[in-house]
Amino acid sequence: MFELQNEIDTDELERRLEFDLDDRNDQIRAFVEDVNGVGPKTSKAIAREFASFEELRGADRERLESVHGVGEGTVEAVLKRIH
Template sequence: MYGEPSLYELVLIAAIILGATARTYLERDEEDPADEAKRLYAEGQIDEPELERRIDEAVDDEFERIRLIVEDVNGVGPQTSKAIAREYATLEDLRGTDWDRLEAVYGVGEETAEAVLERVRE
């Protein structure tokens, strides 16, 4: 009834499949952090305490405020800013910190600590 698919048809099918797959991954990158945590929990990839921690971070304005401010510092990326925001409950807490406590945070070295403190104490 149907003949062999042409090369054009095979390439077209492959393009459609790749496009759909790429769209799925791109949409996941834009996923809300709270929704992502719920999805990962439902898939069994994270446990309940991790779910709660991620949701708390997603809805905590002070956490996001700290992250936005410290990510302005050269050399501070998303992972380091999250680590700093986890360590300090408020921006005031970060402003009043000592060097040793800040340098003990994952991803923060001496130069980064100096730059972060300079930025938050402006």
């Protein structure tokens, strides 16, 4: 018998659906995608890291830099837009 690739379990499916259906993520993604150079993948990574827009607003440079795919230039641009 063969094994299906890219198969996910129920817990992972629920986690992904919860993320995609959460309005807070849409707010964060819309905000950061307005920043030059931030596309869908990066905005999604940022939205996964922060539970709310308020948490993003309180983020420091180190926390933003720790997000996968977020470089120094993106951090500068996001922080400038926030403040």
